[in-house]
Amino acid sequence: xxxxxxxxxxxxxVTGKKLTVTCSQNMNHEYMSWYRQDPGLGLRQIYYSMxxxxxxxxxVPEGYKVSRKEKRNFPLILESPSPNQTSLYFCxxxxxxxxxxxxxxxxxxxxxxx
Amino acid sequence: xxxxxxxSPSLSVQEGRISILNCDYTNSMFDYFLWYKKYPAEGxxxxxxxxxxxxxxxxxxxxxxxxxxxxxxxxxIVPSQPGDSAVYFCAASASxxxxxxxxxxxxxx
Numbered sequence: 001x002x003x004x005x006x007x008x009x010x011x012x013x014v015t016g017k018k019l020t021v022t023c024s025q026n027m028n029h030e031y032m033s034w035y036r037q038d039p040g041l042g043l044r045q046i047y048y049s050m051x052x053x054x055x056x057x058x059x060v061p062e063g064y065k066v067s068r069k070e071k072r073n074f075p076l077i078l079e080s081p082s083p084n085q086t087s088l089y090f091c092x093x094x095x096x097x098x099x100x101x102x103x104x105x106x107x108x109x110x111x112x113x114x
Numbered sequence: 115x116x117x118x119x120x121x122s123p124s125l126s127v128q129e130g131r132i133s134i135l136n137c138d139y140t141n142s143m144f145d146y147f148l149w150y151k152k153y154p155a156e157g158x159x160x161x162x163x164x165x166x167x168x169x170x171x172x173x174x175x176x177x178x179x180x181x182x183x184x185x186x187x188x189x190x191i192v193p194s195q196p197g198d199s200a201v202y203f204c205a206a207s208a209s210x211x212x213x214x215x216x217x218x219x220x221x222x223x
Contacts, residue, residue: 004157035213042118042203043158043213058210090157099146099207102160 002027006091006106013081013113021076021109023091031094032074033058033103034066036087043090049074081113117141118206120214128222133191135217137204140185144206147180149189152201152216161202162189194221 004025013019025032033048035058045058049068063085065077074093078085088110092103119138127133135149145166150158164171164178164187171178177190191198199221204214 040123040215042116042120042215043205045210048210092157097207097209098160098211099148100163100165102148102150102163103158103211105150105157105159107155107157 002104004091004093004104004106006089006109009107009109011109011111013111015082015113016080019078019081019111021078021089021091021111023074023076023106024072025074025091025093025104026072027093027095027104028071029093029095029104030071031097032068033092034064034074034076035090035092036060037090037108038087046076046089081111083113085111086113087111116215117144118204118212118214120202120204120217122217123215124218124220126220126222127194129196130193133189133194133198133219133221135189135191135202135204135219137187137189137214138185139187139206139212141206141208141212142185143208144212146207147178147187148205148207148211149176149178150203150205150213151198152203158203191219194219196221196223 034046035043047066049055091106094103148163149161152158180187201216
């Protein structure tokens with residue numbers, strides 16, 4: 001089954017404790033991206049990657065890191081999480097930019113930073 | 115700076131009637147527009163898209179209309195079914211993809 005897999009689905013952590021949210025896709029998509037969803041703000045892009053070893057900042061990159069060492073994986077790293085990073089996170093992938101046939105999204109990771 | 119706006123946080127319609135979800139945008143460089151549907155505890159799923167060179171695209175019960183002069187698009191669902199109850203996100207793409215805040219649609223039996 002074609003899918004984007006994120007782990008974990010739920011995570012509660014403390015301020016300052018480094019964490020990684022994994023994302024993997026099995027569709028051989030070049031493009032991958034991370035979004036956060038907050039009430040009233042919709043989905044905002046954190047980072048994206050056009051292909052292996054190519055990453056770039058989205059609208060809200062502060063406090064996040066990513067890497068793209070393999071085509072299928074695109075982990076999101078929070079080096080020192082803070083409470084304002086409490087949010088619902090989605091990983092997405094697509095062929096090209098997904099402008100016509102859209103993105104395939106993962107099921108989401110709900111992160112709480114206390 | 116929200117370039118894509120969905121001004122109605124929620125919409126409730128009766129089963130069998132038409133649902134109309136609206137979206138406005140500000141950036142005239144957007145050339146593709148998309149709608150996604152999201153159920154609770156799931157990621158958004160792509161529903162339908164339209165290129166800026168068209169004013170209408172239809173897929174079964176779902177039709178998207180684009181009014182470029184008004185920078186407005188809408189999604190029509192006819193007839194609405196209870197299984198259509200979800201949050202609908204409008205998105206617009208130029209070099210990247212921007213999303214609206216979403217509209218929660220409730221279809222009552």
